[in-house]
Amino acid sequence: LMVWLRRCTHYLFIVVVAVNSTLLTINAGDYIFYTDWAWTSFTVFSISQTLMLAVGATYYLTFTGVPGTATYYGLIMTVYTRVAKGAWFALGYPYDFIVTPIWLPSAMLLDLAYWATKRNKHSLILFGGVLVGMSLPLFNMVNLITVADPLETAFKYPRPTLPPYMTPIEPQVGKFYNSPVALGAGAGAVLSVTFTALGCKLNTWTYRWMAA
Numbered sequence: 001l002m003v004w005l006r007r008c009t010h011y012l013f014i015v016v017v018a019v020n021s022t023l024l025t026i027n028a029g030d031y032i033f034y035t036d037w038a039w040t041s042f043t044v045f046s047i048s049q050t051l052m053l054a055v056g057a058t059y060y061l062t063f064t065g066v067p068g069t070a071t072y073y074g075l076i077m078t079v080y081t082r083v084a085k086g087a088w089f090a091l092g093y094p095y096d097f098i099v100t101p102i103w104l105p106s107a108m109l110l111d112l113a114y115w116a117t118k119r120n121k122h123s124l125i126l127f128g129g130v131l132v133g134m135s136l137p138l139f140n141m142v143n144l145i146t147v148a149d150p151l152e153t154a155f156k157y158p159r160p161t162l163p164p165y166m167t168p169i170e171p172q173v174g175k176f177y178n179s180p181v182a183l184g185a186g187a188g189a190v191l192s193v194t195f196t197a198l199g200c201k202l203n204t205w206t207y208r209w210m211a212a
Contacts, residue, residue, distance in 0.1 A: 009206055009209070010063065010206075013059070017059060021052045025048070025049060025052050025077065026084050028045050028081070038144070039180040042141075042180045042184065043183050045101075046136060047184065049103070049140070050136050050188045050191065051191075052077070053110075054110070054128075054192045054199060055198050055199040057069070057110055058195075058200055060073045061110065061111070061114055061199075062124070063203050063206070067114050067119070070108070070110040070111045071107045073107060074107030077103050085100050086098075093153075094153065097147055097148050100143075101140055102140050102142065106132045106136045106139065107132075109131040110128040110131065110132055112131075113131055125193060129194075130192065130193060132188070132196070133187075133188030133189040133190070133193070133195075134189045135185075136188060137181045137185045
């Protein structure tokens with residue numbers, strides 16, 4: 001019975017974590033549409049993406065205890081959101097305007113921290129969390145650098161889900177304009193330690209629930 005219960009719980013959490021990660025990040029990268037507040041939105045999205053990666057990948061990693069699992073989780077999220085973003089392409093947006101979050105390098109750093117510290121959970125939380133939080137905004141800035149003229153494209157292809165009164169009229173200087181990467185990485189370095197700890201605790205709760 002316990003083997004059956006553990007397997008069912010494991011598969012249940014695979015579905016729950018993977019589906020929720022996809023739903024919560026399906027529009028991650030759409031900060032590019034908010035051309036008047038793109039940098040501010042980028043900072044907020046950086047933290048939300050860090051949350052979904054750190055919690056989910058850490059849960060999987062500590063559940064299996066196998067370094068490499070976080071990268072596998074990052075790959076799942078990458079595939080899911082690339083397929084979802086394909087919908088924007090189908091709507092007629094240019095391919096080089098579609099932004100998909102870059103998770104894999106940060107997930108690999110999480111695996112590296114777990115492997116290098118010989119599967120030490122506390123080191124994973126501290127080192128892995130900081131590495132994910134600091135690296136994710138850095139890698140995702142590539143999206144903003146390489147995207148095709150955000151202002152012109154956003155006006156040419158207004159976002160279908162935005163009501164007319166929310167369509168950008170002229171670019172404004174966002175509150176966090178000066179250093180979106182530094183702010184995102186600084187906040188991420190602190191917050192993702194908590195996120196990673198939550199992933200570990202989620203695993204602990206799963207086992208306790210199964211053993212009850």
